[in-house]
Amino acid sequence: MNIMTAAEAAKAMGGTCSGEASFSEVCIDTRSITPGCLYIAIKGDRFDGHDFVAKAFEAGAAAAVCSRDVEADGTIIRVEDTRKALIDLAAYNRSKYQIPVVGLTGSVGKTTTKDMVAYVLGQRYRTLATEGNFNNEIGLPRMCLRLDDSIEAAVFEMGMSNFGEISRLTTTAKPTIGLITNIGVSHIEMLGSREGILKAKMEILDGMDKDAKLVLNGDDDMLRTVIAKNPWRVVSYGIEREDVDFRATDIKQGEDSISFTLSGRKKSWEIKIPVIGIHNVYNACAAFICGAIAGVPASDAIEGLANYVPDARRQKIEDRSGVKLISDCYNASPDSIRASLSVLCQVPCSGRKIAVLGDMFELGDYAETAHRQCGEAVAEKDVDMLFAVGKNAAYYIEGANGKVTSKYFEDKESLADALKNELREGDAVLFKASRGMKLEEVIDKVFSQQD
Template sequence: MKELSIEALGHILNAEIAHGNSGHLSVTGISTDSRTVKAGDCFFAIAGERFDGHDHVVDAFGRGAACAVVGRDVRAAGPVLKVEDTIVALGDLAREHRRAGGYKVVAITGSVGKTTTRQIVHHVLSGHFKAHQAQKNFNNTIGLPLTLLDAEPDDEVIVAELGANQLGEIAYLTRIAQPDVAVVTNVHPAHLAGFGDIEAIVREKTSIAQGLAEDGVFVVNGDIDILTAACRRLGRPFRTVGKSSEVDYRAEDVVYHGLRSRFRIRGTPVELPLPGPGNVDNALAAWVVCETLGLTIEQFACRIRTLPGVAMRAEPLQIGTLTVLNDCYNANPASMKNALAILAGLRPKAEGGAKRRTVFVCGHMAELGAQSEALHAELGRNIAHAGVDLLIGVGEAAKTTVAAAREASKHDLQTVCFDDTAALCDNLGRLVREYDILLVKGSRAARLESVVQELMKDYG
């Protein structure tokens, strides 16, 4: 971030400086973790579920912090700026930093595909601009401000991700980001415990337009009627992407070939090194962003061909003779459906012509509220219809999925269920065969990445 005097910081946050003379000290960075504070950082003391940053202000100064922003009285060895709410203060600082910056901001939200779309946009734009993107999935009231504040003065484009699990978060975040281009990848049942129903999700996701610049570009998935209807009610122009004939930007001649996808945009062939229909939609949205910022379709197609895999998002791994789709980051009904479509397309013959089994290691889908049991049962029926050979359920909710899959199956579907991931890892050796094709997917709480690690240890 651009160097800022402590006095100027206090003015932005409407905070008085206490506990020490700021002198001519300046802030050169922002930190919310006392363990990683560097000399010159401003430490924001944030109270979380497990830790309270106010308990670590002394540690932050010990590591060279220039000052600290706090929400209550603390013992400190340097300048302290007291505010009403440190998270709101962090957002206020990020909003001012963004307002003063000379860069463009791309903001991406949606039920599924936010991170992958962000990675595609950043990868393509990085070949033509000095571009900065969120670290990991920094998309909440802490992560988004940190993404903006981490930008360097000479950055030309910031690619940000906006997430939410309750009403009002996207509107708050978009007013901080003030995007030049806003994208809604899709809307599907997700975080229903916080939103209640799909209509609330649509309102939340489309609220990204509230922070969009007056001449900004708004991009949405045009194949989802409830989404486009909501956008029309907003009364501002928007562009649509998808596979239907009515959209503004359409993927044509789509072919899914193993772990890659091929399609055409306005006659130009695009080779996408990611599998599945969801990723084609993500790439289309990314193209509209890149076109808006001045790239040609030829430049886009050339650059996207070199896109690396996105960690733990249908990430293809070859582990010995096993083909593994590592999709452990999160799960909701839509992302499960996308992952099953990818798995169903990966049925080549093994060496010698023997059929390769498809195996689904299935964790639970979190935050679905009252609809959780019904949606887990629906997932089971989808698994059966996808022709999966072996279904391995992990956790209590997955038992509903396994039972529904068994009932709906019209083929020899093998099933087994474990109480937790550790129990599954202890039994992997007797379940997995050479040349299996495995999809490993569930919500973060399941920690299914340990299954992938176990496979690497045993088969790599």
């Protein structure tokens, strides 16, 4: 952010200021205080930032935002609610800049699509993009506070687990372009149904001008209902349907890349991306369209997609001890598991295709059905073996119904031991589960002694 005075910040947050100071950065953690920053004392479930205000000043903070009295010497901005103050200050900072801002959400593919959008926008603009897990009601405001005169475009990822969260994020970020990748079953435990998930995702419109474009996956059955109701503001893309605004055809999958033709109403473009999986064609289509709306020439967008480098925390393909390893342990949902299974089947190998699947979380009453359906998906694919671990993973085995050699494990230790004995040179193995399963620990145990 550009330099701001404490008085200006207090006004933006609806607070009162005692003292004078200025700053160009905001911190909420005293472990990462930078000299001259504004420290906002956030109260969490297990901590209270007010207890560390004095420490923040000692570390060099120029001012602090508090909702109660504290024993500290320095400029204090007093507000009623420091979380709300963070959001209000972020919204104020965002309002200063008339730049293209892409706000995106969806059940699957948010982070990959966000990164692709950033690569496309980055061909023409100095672009700010959501980092790490800064996609929630604490993280997104902090990203908005990084906007300054040097930034020419931004792309903000918006995550959620319940109603109202996307609405609060979008009214802070004020996207000029909205994007919804798909409507799956992630967070169905809280939202009740796919209809509920759609309703929550559509809150993205709450922070958008009425003439701002909304980019939607036209192959998604739930999003089709939105397209029908808002044809004037929606730009659709897809692979299967012919009535979308942009359609990917002639898809050719290589060992480590995909090429396809993207056709609009009047023009077509040849695109190549350095990742595999049909799901990434959808992601690339969305990124290209967002770039076009933001004024990025098609040739630049194509170059940006060609230069895309996947996030190392997400799906990673590498050779380990003669085995083709597909590590995708960051998160999991039924849709993303199907996509990862497709990648497993596309990876060339001389041996067997092995799927190692752990539990998917936050599915509520749908958990049994979802795991069983994913087991059915394994049976439908060219997969030779299924290893399942976790509380609900036995339903993977039930879904596979004996059509694939399957083994169930109650714990990761026994799974790792079995894989050490089973994997052979030439095999390809996929590891996929929700983040809480920490399936990367199994990978470490299996391959650490073999490398």
